[in-house]
Amino acid sequence: MSGGYVVNVGDFSGVHSGVVFGVSNTISSIGGFCAPYLTGFITKNKTTGEWKIALMLYAASFLISAVAFSFLARGETESWARDDVHDEKINYDVDANKELMEIKASTVAPQTPVA
Numbered sequence: 001m002s003g004g005y006v007v008n009v010g011d012f013s014g015v016h017s018g019v020v021f022g023v024s025n026t027i028s029s030i031g032g033f034c035a036p037y038l039t040g041f042i043t044k045n046k047t048t049g050e051w052k053i054a055l056m057l058y059a060a061s062f063l064i065s066a067v068a069f070s071f072l073a074r075g076e077t078e079s080w081a082r083d084d085v086h087d088e089k090i091n092y093d094v095d096a097n098k099e100l101m102e103i104k105a106s107t108v109a110p111q112t113p114v115a
Contacts, residue, residue, distance in 0.1 A: 008015070008073055069074030 006021075013020035035058065042057070043050040 006082045008075060011075045012081065015083045016081050051055050 009021045009024060010017045037052050038057075042054045
């Protein structure tokens with residue numbers, strides 16, 4: 001189970017949630033890829049002060065991301081993510097199809113129970 005953007009992707013992207021999740025996951029992986037290199041650059045001498053800078057920088061990036069998500073994220077499906085096919089009403093004449101339905105129903109063989 002997860003929270004945050006993982007759940008929100010399905011809420012706002014509808015039928016395109018797979019593509020949107022793939023793109024957002026790829027972009028969010030960039031930070032995890034760059035963090036070790038940035039940490040190595042900041043902590044060249046491995047002092048406590050350098051580690052404080054690195055950890056405060058990462059904490060600030062998480063805090064800024066959380067605040068931005070809290071204020072900018074919405075849970076409504078976007079207009080581009082709706083599947084309009086399901087919104088169409090299917091109208092058909094029941095009387096015209098009644099004979100066809102009766103024929104189909106009579107051709108179905110009764111099922112025998114398996115012993």
